[in-house]
Amino acid sequence: MTTQKPTGRDTVRQKLEALTIFPLANLGLIQGKTWRPFFTEITGLSVGRIAQGNIDKIRPSTLKRVQENVTAWAYEQGKKRGWTTEDLSAQMAAVPKKLDGKVGSWASWIKSMEIPDLMYLPLTIALALKADELFQSLIDACNQDDIERFKCDVCTHHGSINRTILIDTAESDTKRLSGDPKWAAISNWDEIGAILMSQLESILLDIYTSLDAEWGNQYFQATNPVPFFLWIAPRINENWDIQLGPIPSKNMIHRPVRRLLELSYAVAHRHYRKRWPSAAVGRSELGKALQLSDTHVGNYFDGTRKLSLSTYTTYWEVMCQHLSSARDKSKSGLRCPTPLAVMAITLQEMLIVNTNENKLKSFTLLSEDDYKRRWECHRRNLVIPSSSVDVEWPVWLLNQSVSSDSFRSFQSSGLSSSPRECQYSS
Numbered sequence: 232m233t234t235q236k237p238t239g240r241d242t243v244r245q246k247l248e249a250l251t252i253f254p255l256a257n258l259g260l261i262q263g264k265t266w267r268p269f270f271t272e273i274t275g276l277s278v279g280r281i282a283q284g285n286i287d288k289i290r291p292s293t294l295k296r297v298q299e300n301v302t303a304w305a306y307e308q309g310k311k312r313g314w315t316t317e318d319l320s321a322q323m324a325a326v327p328k329k330l331d332g333k334v335g336s337w338a339s340w341i342k343s344m345e346i347p348d349l350m351y352l353p354l355t356i357a358l359a360l361k362a363d364e365l366f367q368s369l370i371d372a373c374n375q376d377d378i379e380r381f382k383c384d385v386c387t388h389h390g391s392i393n394r395t396i397l398i399d400t401a402e403s404d405t406k407r408l409s410g411d412p413k414w415a416a417i418s419n420w421d422e423i424g425a426i427l428m429s430q431l432e433s434i435l436l437d438i439y440t441s442l443d444a445e446w447g448n449q450y451f452q453a454t455n456p457v458p459f460f461l462w463i464a465p466r467i468n469e470n471w472d473i474q475l476g477p478i479p480s481k482n483m484i485h486r487p488v489r490r491l492l493e494l495s496y497a498v499a500h501r502h503y504r505k506r507w508p509s510a511a512v513g514r515s516e517l518g519k520a521l522q523l524s525d526t527h528v529g530n531y532f533d534g535t536r537k538l539s540l541s542t543y544t545t546y547w548e549v550m551c552q553h554l555s556s557a558r559d560k561s562k563s564g565l566r567c568p569t570p571l572a573v574m575a576i577t578l579q580e581m582l583i584v585n586t587n588e589n590k591l592k593s594f595t596l597l598s599e600d601d602y603k604r605r606w607e608c609h610r611r612n613l614v615i616p617s618s619s620v621d622v623e624w625p626v627w628l629l630n631q632s633v634s635s636d637s638f639r640s641f642q643s644s645g646l647s648s649s650p651r652e653c654q655y656s657s
Contacts, residue, residue, distance in 0.1 A: 239420030
């Protein structure tokens with residue numbers, strides 16, 4: 232039997248389908264599970280059926296069973312987070328849905344990070360739902376082999392998003408895309424690839440920066456606003472001159488999970504000790520706070536050990552206990568910054584690639600300028616509480632840059648307008 236080679240249209244559709252289920256795969260990722268077994272766990276579908284794709288094509292009876300399985304799984308997860316039955320029912324009833332009545336996966340992913348009566352993320356959910364609608368529309372265009380509709384939908388979406396978040400400078404992105412002779416001249420699916428992926432990356436980064444702005448505005452109310460997720464993005468060793476210096480034997484890149492643990496320690500330290508640590512916490516001190524050995528902490532730092540959200544939540548509680556006084560223990564603890572952990576785990580998976588031997592193979596750095604521009608635009612739409620800034624961020628943290636002068640000069644010219652600063656492969 233011969234296997235038919237996927238067409239360009241098939242490839243584009245498969246990428247879009249993968250993108251629509253990425254939020255679901257991410258739920259498995261943050262639990263330390265690979266996506267296909269995890270998808271089987273929550274839907275009841277076989278691994279083989281999942282590998283076929285076209286999930287929308289399953290029989291109505293099977294779809295009903297899948298929906299029942301997913302609902303039962305969601306209720307179980309809510310109970311683990313301490314939600315009441317009423318909270319769970321309210322959350323399930325408020326699941327974001329697309330115009331066709333189906334659940335929006337990206338909007339639901341953001342919705343899952345809300346905390347009833349404490350923190351809501353309506354602007355980011357609305358933005359993510361627009362992305363859900365676009366991805367479905369593009370898949371439909373693929374199924375209908377309508378490349379002109381496909382191109383038009385991408386441009387229309389960019390214009391809509393730019394108006395929603397008031398990105399003045401990004402208006403040129405939409406105009407450049409719609410007026411780009413290369414984009415306008417595309418007449419077959421094979422030509423869409425690279426240009427499309429850049430646009431999809433931009434859409435996802437808008438969701439991440441919106442979450443950063445909206446969540447951070449609520450969690451860090453007493454501090455100067457900053458794009459917090461840049462403090463957990465991959466960060467280059469600032470002493471490494473990529474053009475002249477030898478490759479560092481260790482710490483070539485500070486991975487998101489390492490930066491998450493360092494930032495978490497600093498935030499908890501400031502809350503309980505009323506002062507910032509003088510520098511990023513070292514392995515030994517962090518090990519004491521988490522009740523782990525230096526080697527165990529080092530494995531998180533170098534990426535040989537993966538972090539799950541449940542493990543991070545436990546570490547957060549242990550660390551807060553370590554840093555708090557007897558007087559503090561009689562009060563409710565500092566709320567766990569769950570979205571920070573979700574994004575650190577996500578960015579490490581997306582931007583860091585290891586070899587089969589768990590050695591660093593390649594990494595991607597975000598463009599700080601592009602990220603900050605998007606983040607600032609999203610903040611314009613927020614209702615900012617009128618409270619004084621009581622806590623200033625430490626200089627050592629403010630001075631942390633994702634990139635370095637050496638890497639900026641090394642930046643690939645082809646990525647100058649991309650959300651990426653640069654990519655590097657060893």
